[in-house]
Amino acid sequence: MDIHKPKPWHSVREFLKEYLIIVVGVLTALAAESGVEWLHWRHEVGVAREAIAFDLRRFIGAAATADAQSACVGARLTEAADILDQAEVTHRLPPLGFGGTPATPAWSFRSWTAVTSGQTLAHIPNREQLMLTAIAGAAQRMGENNRDEIQQWAVLQNMVGPGRPISDPEIAAMRSALTRAYSDALAAKTSHQVSTLVVRTGYLTGKQLDASFEEGLAQGRAASMCQPRRPPPARSSGLFRELWLFSPVKRPGEARFNATVGVDGAFSTER
Numbered sequence: 001m002d003i004h005k006p007k008p009w010h011s012v013r014e015f016l017k018e019y020l021i022i023v024v025g026v027l028t029a030l031a032a033e034s035g036v037e038w039l040h041w042r043h044e045v046g047v048a049r050e051a052i053a054f055d056l057r058r059f060i061g062a063a064a065t066a067d068a069q070s071a072c073v074g075a076r077l078t079e080a081a082d083i084l085d086q087a088e089v090t091h092r093l094p095p096l097g098f099g100g101t102p103a104t105p106a107w108s109f110r111s112w113t114a115v116t117s118g119q120t121l122a123h124i125p126n127r128e129q130l131m132l133t134a135i136a137g138a139a140q141r142m143g144e145n146n147r148d149e150i151q152q153w154a155v156l157q158n159m160v161g162p163g164r165p166i167s168d169p170e171i172a173a174m175r176s177a178l179t180r181a182y183s184d185a186l187a188a189k190t191s192h193q194v195s196t197l198v199v200r201t202g203y204l205t206g207k208q209l210d211a212s213f214e215e216g217l218a219q220g221r222a223a224s225m226c227q228p229r230r231p232p233p234a235r236s237s238g239l240f241r242e243l244w245l246f247s248p249v250k251r252p253g254e255a256r257f258n259a260t261v262g263v264d265g266a267f268s269t270e271r
Contacts, residue, residue, distance in 0.1 A: 048120050051111035052132065053203045059139060060198055060209060061216030062105035063191040068220025073102050073185045076225055080156055080178055087166050095163040095232035100224030101153040102185070104146035105216075107139040131201050138194045142187070149184035152177040161236035 076099055087093055112132055115121050121129065155177035158170075199209065220226070 044120050045123050048111065048115050048124070049203060051114070053208075055109050055111045056135070056198045056201065056203050057208060057212040058105070059107065059135070059194050060204070060212035061219065062107060062142070063195045064213045064216025065103050065105050065220035065223070066188040066191045068217045069103055069223045069226055070185065070189055072100075072223065072226040073188075076100075077178065077182055077185065080159065080174075083159060084171055084174055084178065087171055088168075091165060091167070093159055093161065093164055093166050096159050096161065097230035097232045098157075098160050099229040100227055101157070102149055102188075102225050103219060103223035104150055105219070107143035107146065109136045109139045112136045128201065131197060135194060135197050135201075138197065142191055142194065145184050145187045149181060149188070152181040152184060156181065160233070162232050162234060164236065 079099075083094065083096070112135075115124070124132075156174060158174070195213075198204065204212070
């Protein structure tokens with residue numbers, strides 16, 4: 001085996017020449033490595049932005065849904081308050097059919113959770129990080145609000161039935177649920193603030209914003225709460241026939257029945 005022995009330097013010029021070759025080689029290797037790493041993170045950030053944009057489109061639709069159904073929610077809350085006012089005097093609930101529940105679209109920001117759990121976040125500009133963090137916080141609050149809203153309307157659905165006696169403690173419980181449902185409805189109206197933040201991120205085009213908003217409006221208008229109240233059932237248990245528990249499972253692609261419950265527990269009308 002031949003071993004290359006370093007040649008002795010005979011002058012400063014030869015030393016600088018060898019030194020320059022070594023330095024250029026090292027710098028070239030470092031530059032190549034940095035370039036590969038830059039391309040890698042550029043790709044990762046691009047993928048993350050696409051996933052985030054998908055969630056942001058859902059948020060625009062969710063805000064539009066809340067706005068479209070707000071009048072329906074207000075009408076049902078007023079109706080429930082009047083029924084309880086009368087029940088406090090008569091200690092009876094009148095015959096009442098199923099009137100739906102608010103549509104509660106998912107506010108989960110799954111893509112942002114994935115970004116923050118890895119190293120991609122460090123490669124996103126600070127301005128984007130701040131805005132997305134604000135959106136994530138607002139989405140979390142809206143999600144908690146939706147879950148509470150579902151629980152309160154579940155209590156209020158106990159009014160549905162052919163008419164029956166009602167006790168003072170039950171009236172008090174329904175009053176409490178009514179108050180919280182009203183508070184949840186007010187909080188849902190603030191979802192437009194999330195829309196403002198989404199627009200400022202620049203992640204979505206004007207066409208995407210309009211399409212998501214219109215889709216959300218359509219879902220809100222088609223929500224079960226915005227449909228006519230059903231006839232009173234023959235028994236109080238008739239309420240459960242309005243829900244998904246006793247409905248057949250549909251194959252993917254088939255049209256679903258109205259006033260179903262989504263996978264997130266939200267009542268909605270699917271086309």
